[in-house]
Amino acid sequence: MKILHIIPRWIGGGPERHIIELARQDQLTNANVNRRALVLDRPLSAPLLVKARRFGLVLVSSPWAEAMEAEIDAADIVEITYWNHPLLLELLACSLPPARVIIRSAVAGHTIPQVLFPELTFYPDVWQLSAPQGYGAPHIERSHSWVEFLPALAEIDRLENFRFRKHDGIRAAYLGSLTPSKIHPLFPEIVAMLDGNIKVDIVGDGDEVSTGNLRRRFDELGVSEKVIFHGHVENIAEVLATADIFIYPLNPESYATSEKALQEAMWLGLAPVMMTGTAAAGWIASGKTGLVASDPQGFADSVNLLAREEKLRIEIGSAARKFARDRFDPGVNAKTNQEIYERLISMPKRTRAPLQSQDWTVAEKFCNSLGLDRVSFIHRLEQAGNASPESNFMLLKSEGGLMHYRNHYPSDLDLPNWISVLTKAVE
Structure with a gap:
C-alpha cells in the first residue's frame, strides 16, 4: 500500500x-x-x-x-x-x-x-x-x-524505562514552545502566584525575542529563581523524572489539538493543569484526570492545590495515566x-474541484483561508481594537497569519496595509 x-x-x-x-x-x-x-x-x-x-x-x-x-x-x-x-x-x-x-x-x-x-x-x-x-x-x-x-x-518509546527520582520541594514542568502563539501571555504572572516551594522547569525553545521577553518578565516579577530554562531537550524523560505536576498554560487562541507533551505527561502519571479555551483541554476531565482552570488565577490556584495535597495529586496522576493508556497508545x-x-482503498479514486480560483488575488486567497470574504475581513480589521491581544497577535504573526502570507507573497500590495492597521491595534 x-x-x-x-x-x-x-x-x-x-x-x-x-x-x-x-x-x-x-x-x-x-x-x-x-x-x-x-x-x-x-x-x-x-x-x-x-x-x-x-x-x-x-x-x-x-x-x-x-x-x-x-x-x-x-x-x-x-x-x-x-x-x-x-x-x-x-x-x-x-x-x-x-x-x-x-x-x-x-x-x-x-x-x-x-x-x-x-x-x-x-x-x-x-x-x-x-x-x-x-x-x-x-x-x-x-x-x-x-x-x-x-x-x-x-513518541511513547522515548519514555521507556522511565523512573521518577526523589527531589526536594515541588517541581512543575512545562514542555513546549516558548513562542507567544503557544504559551499563555501571562505565564510569568502565573509563576509569580505559585507557592514559594514550587520550582518550574521550562523545557522547550523559542525565537530569541520570545525567550528574552519571558526571561525579562520573570526578572521584573522577581521570580527568576523559581524558574529553570532547559532549552530543547530530546530526552524529556530525564527532565520529567523530577516533575510532580505538568503545567500547560496555552495561549487561549492556540489551535492546539492532541498535544504530544500532554499525552506523554499523562502517560507517565503526572497530574496536568490546563486552562479552558483550547481544544487540547478537552482531553482532561477536570477534577478526575487533571485540573482545568478558567483563568490565570485559577490556574495558579490549581497548581498550588496539587502541590499541597499529595493524595489528590497522586489520585489525579493515576487516573491521567490510565486514561492515556486507553486513549493515547x-x-x-x-x-x-x-x-x-x-x-x-476499497473505494475508487476521484477527482475534486480546486479549492481556490487561480484568478484570485493574494488578498482573496488569504481571506478565503480564514473562511471570510474581503469585506468581512476588512470589517474584522476595523474591529481589531475590540479583539483580544492574543487574537490580534495570532492573526498578525502566527503561522498562516498576515506576516506569513506577506513573506510568501512579497509583491502583494494589500497585505502590508493590513499589517500596518493590525500592528497599530496591537500596539
Missing part, C-alpha cells in the same frame, strides 16, 4: 513526528506500507530527516508541480496534513490527479488564522480530526459522512489508522 503524505513543512513539530511514528509502527508490525512525504516548504530539520530515513520514510522536499502530480498519481492514498499555509493552499487550488484523500487536521480549526473553512469540508474522502470530539470545527463533524477522531501519535491508534486505510 502506497501512502503519500503531504505536509507544509518538516522542522520538528508534532505533525512531522506523528508521521515518523506511523512509519515506526509500520516496522514494528511488519505492515505492508510504503510511505513517502511531500514537504512543501523549507528548511528541513536534519535530525528529523535522519529519523524518517531510519524508519523507511522517504521525503521529497519542495517538489515541482509535475513531480507532485506524479507522486499523487502513483499513491494509493494521499494523506494531507492540514493547517493554514500558503504553499498548501496553492497546491489545493490546482487540478490534481484522481486520488483517495484523507485530510488530517493538525489544528482545532476554530481560531483565526488556523480555520477549517467551509469549502474544505467535502474535499477529502475522510477527515481525521486530532482534537477531541466536540471541540474544533462543528461543521465538519456535522456535515461530512466520514469523520474519524484520532489523536496524533506520541500509539500502537492501538496506528492500528486504527491502518484500518482506515484498508477501508478507504
Whole structure:
C-alpha cells in the first residue's frame, strides 16, 4: 500500500513526528506500507530527516508541480496534513490527479488564522480530526459522512524505562514552545502566584525575542529563581523524572489539538493543569484526570492545590495515566489508522474541484483561508481594537497569519496595509 503524505513543512513539530511514528509502527508490525512525504516548504530539520530515513520514510522536499502530480498519481492514498499555509493552499487550488484523500487536521480549526473553512469540508474522502470530539470545527463533524477522531501519535518509546527520582520541594514542568502563539501571555504572572516551594522547569525553545521577553518578565516579577530554562531537550524523560505536576498554560487562541507533551505527561502519571479555551483541554476531565482552570488565577490556584495535597495529586496522576493508556497508545491508534486505510482503498479514486480560483488575488486567497470574504475581513480589521491581544497577535504573526502570507507573497500590495492597521491595534 502506497501512502503519500503531504505536509507544509518538516522542522520538528508534532505533525512531522506523528508521521515518523506511523512509519515506526509500520516496522514494528511488519505492515505492508510504503510511505513517502511531500514537504512543501523549507528548511528541513536534519535530525528529523535522519529519523524518517531510519524508519523507511522517504521525503521529497519542495517538489515541482509535475513531480507532485506524479507522486499523487502513483499513491494509493494521499494523506494531507492540514493547517493554514500558503504553499498548501496553492497546491489545493490546482487540478490534481484522481486520488483517495484523507485530510488530517493538525489544528482545532476554530481560531483565526488556523480555520477549517467551509469549502474544505467535502474535499477529502475522510477527515481525521486530532482534537477531541466536540471541540474544533462543528461543521465538519456535522456535515461530512466520514469523520474519524484520532489523536496524533506520541513518541511513547522515548519514555521507556522511565523512573521518577526523589527531589526536594515541588517541581512543575512545562514542555513546549516558548513562542507567544503557544504559551499563555501571562505565564510569568502565573509563576509569580505559585507557592514559594514550587520550582518550574521550562523545557522547550523559542525565537530569541520570545525567550528574552519571558526571561525579562520573570526578572521584573522577581521570580527568576523559581524558574529553570532547559532549552530543547530530546530526552524529556530525564527532565520529567523530577516533575510532580505538568503545567500547560496555552495561549487561549492556540489551535492546539492532541498535544504530544500532554499525552506523554499523562502517560507517565503526572497530574496536568490546563486552562479552558483550547481544544487540547478537552482531553482532561477536570477534577478526575487533571485540573482545568478558567483563568490565570485559577490556574495558579490549581497548581498550588496539587502541590499541597499529595493524595489528590497522586489520585489525579493515576487516573491521567490510565486514561492515556486507553486513549493515547500509539500502537492501538496506528492500528486504527491502518484500518482506515484498508477501508478507504476499497473505494475508487476521484477527482475534486480546486479549492481556490487561480484568478484570485493574494488578498482573496488569504481571506478565503480564514473562511471570510474581503469585506468581512476588512470589517474584522476595523474591529481589531475590540479583539483580544492574543487574537490580534495570532492573526498578525502566527503561522498562516498576515506576516506569513506577506513573506510568501512579497509583491502583494494589500497585505502590508493590513499589517500596518493590525500592528497599530496591537500596539
